[in-house]
Each structure stands twice: as C-alpha cells, then as structure tokens.
Amino acid sequence: MPLITKNLTISEDTPAELCKADRAVQSLTDVSRSQIRALFENQCVRLNDEICSAPYQRLAVGDRIEVRYYSGQRYPAKPKPPGQFGVKILFEDPHLIVVNKPPNVLTVPAPGHDKGTLIQKVAAYLGRKPYRGPVVFAVQRLDREASGVLVFAKTQDAYHALRQQFAAHLPEREYLILAAGVMDRKKGTLRSRLTTNRRLKRYSADEGDYGEMAVTHYEVEQQLRDAALVRVRLETGRRNQIRVQFAEAGHPVLGDSRYEPEVAAHTDWPSNRLALHAAVLAFEHPATGEPQRFVVPEPREFREFISSNRPRFGS
Secondary structure, eight states, X not given: OOEEEEEEEOOTTSOGGGSBHHHHHHHHHOOOHHHHHHHHHTTOEEETTEEOOOTTOBOOTTOEEEEEEETTOOOOOOOOOOOGGXXXXXXXXXXXXXXXXXXXXXXXXXXXXXXXXXXXXHHHHTTOBTTBSOOOEESSOOOTTOEEEEEEESSXXXXXXXXXXXXXXXXXXXXXXXXXXXXSOSEEEEEXXXXXXXXXXXXXXXXXXXXXXXEEEEEEEEEOSSEEEEEEEESSOOTTHHHHHHHHTTOOBTTOSSSSHHHHOOTTOOSSSOSEEEEEEEEEOTTTOOEEEEEOOOOHHHHHHHHHTOOSSOO
C-alpha cells in the first residue's frame, strides 16, 4: 500500500469550515468521520511539524497541517479503557462503591427510561436483582448528560449515614464546567431560591422565602476565546443548581439543551454531552469515619475543546 502525504497551509482565503483540524484532514483524505479520528489517534496528523492529537483544534492563518497515511489501510480506533461493567470503579468495599459516571447514562430510572441506568449496572455487577434481597442505594445523582464521581451505598446503614452528611452539606463537591461567554468576574458566589414550574423546569424564584436556597461558589480557571473553564463548589445540592444559576447569569453550560440552549450551543463543542463534570467528591466513610476523597480529571472532550479555543492573544 502506498504511503500518501498531503498537507494544507491555512491562508486568509481558506474557507472557515476548513479552519479546524478534523475538517482540514477530511478535505485532504476524503475518508469517513470515524477514520478521521483514528488518523489523529494513530499519530498520522501533524500540525506545524508536531503530532496533533486534537481533532477539534482550531487553525489560524499560517498553520500547516499534514496527514500521512497508507492508502487502503483501515486505521484502528483506540479501544476504550477497560472498566468493570463498562464503568470505571474508583473504590469498593462492603459498604460503598464509588464510580466515574460516563455521560449519557441516567443515574436512576425515570418515566419512560427504566433500562440501562447506572444504578442497574452497579446492581448487576454486584449480582443483585431489584426487589430480591438487598439493593443498591443512590446517595446522589448526576444529570444524564454529565459525567464524574458518584457514590452508591451497598447497605441501608451506609446509605442513611451518607444521606445525613449530604443533608448537612458536609461532603466536598467540586465540578468543572465549560460556561459560555467571557466571565467578567474571576470568582464569586451565586445565590438564589430554586423552584420548579409545571413542566418540571427549574428557575430562581423572585419571592424572598419561596423555593429552596441554592448557593454555588465558582472560580474561573481559564478564560478561553468565547467560553470559560470554571471550577464550581457546591454549598447546597439542588437539582440542576449549576445549570440554572449559570444560565440565569448569562453563561449557560455548553451543550445544555434545556437552559438557554441557543447560548449554550457552540460549534466547537461537537459532543452531545453536557460540559459538566463532577471532578471531586469527599466525605467521611459511613462505617469507619475515615476521610475519603476522589478526584477525576476533566474528560477528553474538555481537553480537546480547551486546546481548540485558547485565546489568540493572552487570556
């Protein structure tokens, strides 16, 4: 099979749709989308003479992208990291199981969605069948489209002990989000009382004593061109708290189809997931009292987005 080398240098006349690495490579190779990603994963793509592993890297005038591949060869995509029952287990003992939830999986069943949930996967892994003996207890939840650290209790005693900690706002919970727009303040606190309308959509109530108090602390870790990587710490844990408060502040979470979806849409966020990741969870072990702390780095989609959206002149 012949080795093919093709390249493209971005100029002022280059069409805008070719100013992203994956689009440029596709124009040079005319292969399928799945093979485009495989070419990046197999180090077939170079940007300015360096290996390029970010398909969504935005290209600037003067950038030179090169692809080298064997004609007719199908390049294999990298296998997903092995994990128990398809979900990475961070910790397990007779009382608890802590996992890294993938996106696009419900934590628990919901009306019309009663199969393939995370709690069912955990129960199956433990060999437990619903309504037959002990079950698994969801101590907390994450939105379907979000990812990150979640703890499940294996016993009722562990569940009740952990729920008491969460009710008292004792666990440490930090999230990473990609928020739309340029953040004027580098750090701050969002406070409002959240309530629910008839369509089950959350919003901040105007009345002072109406709704559930929600307190969110945040700090901008990196201001990008038209979005920001923000670390969020929850003081309270209300449903959709982060999504609602940031949307109402004019900086919805990227990929949010429910709260300010038009502002939350971004051409460089191609995934169908929400740009919200539970990065840190810390609590006291319900049986031993020992401190437990789990940290999960930002997902690949975050890293690729950040790489392709760095400010051109500082931050």
